Amino acid sequence: MIRRQPSLITIASEETICFLTLSTDGCFQTLASLPLEDFLEGGAKAADLPRSALQSVNRLLVVPDYWMGSRFDEFQARNKSVITAFIERKLKLEQPALTQAVDFYDYAVIQDQDHRQQLYTFYLQEEIAYRLYRRLETLGIGPLCITTPAQVWQAKLGDRVEDFSSKGVGLIHLIEADCFLYFFFMGQFLFSRNIQIPDTGGDASQIYDLLNYEINQSFYLYSQKTKSAVDSLFMLAPDASAVDQLTELLGREVKGMPALQTETGIADEAMVFPSCQEFTDLDLTRRGEHCLSYRPLKNELSWRPVQWAGIAVGLFLAVLLTVESGALYFWLGSVDRQMTELTSTAVDPPELVLQDISQALDEITRELERPSGSGTLMRTLLAMPDEVSVRKISLDVSGTPVLEMEAVIDADHPDAFKATLTVFLNQLNQRFNLKPNALREKDVIIQLDRSEGDGRRPVYQINFGFEIS
């Protein structure tokens, strides 16, 4: 079984770092809560963290809003490499002290109200943030994403507020002892403020007066930064009447925040992070663009789909090839069995039998090609005209078959001899099929012997030989 690694969420404040895990019932459980400085200095050793935390995948690190800086730049290009080169150059130029910022930034390309392309860059701007990342990385739980409460709210508002990405939005998050003000421009986080609520002894009007003042200050700051006003102002407070009170004091509409799902909110132990109190497991586990990753890690993570595709396709092919291999072995075995069955029925191997037959046929053919002694004699005798008498016939078939012959021709005069010789040679050529190397008169040795006969009539002796094909 492949066991999915548990997810770890890390929340850090100026003083504390807290490690949360999501239990099977969907609730967060605190695994450890440590003093941040101790943790960074190594005072809190790896042993202080539960084994389960060290074996988890740290999916998200939530850091205070002010650890993250941001900027808007008018920028026309859309090419990724051009944009990253521009951002890195800007960061080096304008934040020369933040040498590591080039590894901890992300960006979004947006269109402003005048349809001009804006480049929104956000980056870690506190040295402590880099130290925290390195420390977590050393422990083997380097976070995949780094975000801030403001960016989590950005994601939540983006889901709930109509035209969030095209207008200025403010959020007042009032809790017992703190009030957080978040301001967003064109769907991107602009700045936030944390207002400590003083103890007024039950007089709420003092609190609202303070908030009125601080919010107006923030409106002014907002208009200075964006050259525009806040279009919508939302409020999330434990007391519903606070919305009306502030609407009256500010002289503009303050909308109550739509209902939030808080049943799976972070554990009570994490209440040291008041800005995160309203966050649910969904807020902290969703994958969005409202967080940044360590750039080298992000580059590597971008290969993860390729890795999974490689593993999946590779395993699929391996399974297919295994099945194919099994089938091939089965066929091979089947063919071998059939061959064994067939060869076991035969007395001798067929190839040996065929070889024997081939040799026998060769031998028989060789014998048939040899000229027969009687046949050669018969053909010679049948080719002889009556005027020809044999003196000697020699047949040698030890090498190339050769027939040699001595004979006499009974003729009254040379013309008759010549005619008889021509007939004889023609007959021999025909009967021995000597056409390619036909016997001719020039091949015959002719001798005239007057010692034989009555002395007046000559005896023509002929002597010749030829190859029998």
Add this chain to the structure above:
Amino acid sequence: MKTRLGKKWLIVGVIWGVVLAMTGWNTLLVNQVQSRRQELGTLRMDLNFLQSKQTGIQEVHRQQFRLTHPVKSFGLGFLVVENDLKRLSWDFGLQQMQVEADDITQDAQSVSISILAAGPVPAIVGWIAAVEDAHPYLVIERMDISYDKRNRTSRLQAVFNYRYILAERTG
């Protein structure tokens, strides 16, 4: 995390290595199966051929068998051959038949036999034809037929190659 990603690349590499190795192995197996199937097809064709041509094959072997004289010893075989040749010479009216064998060597399976005889040419031709027909293991290597004018007869001087095989059982 970087280590995990590195391990994943390793896993990808190992899996694809296995895939490549199995592809090569399966290619070999496919070739092997094809080769064996061809062998099986050839074997089937050979067996079918041998079964369907059984009579012809037997005839080929019979013909081949006739080209060699199975004998228990060369002496016994030569005696038979000499006897047969002389008997045939009487049948064809040849005279003065002499049959002589050359020296044989160990393991020799053929011996030259010299023959001398006298008689009319047609008788000589008939005798040679009868020998070739009845004794295929006697093959003419050389022959001379000359006419003896004084005795008015023809003389045959021939060398036959006698092919024999030593066998315990002879037909």
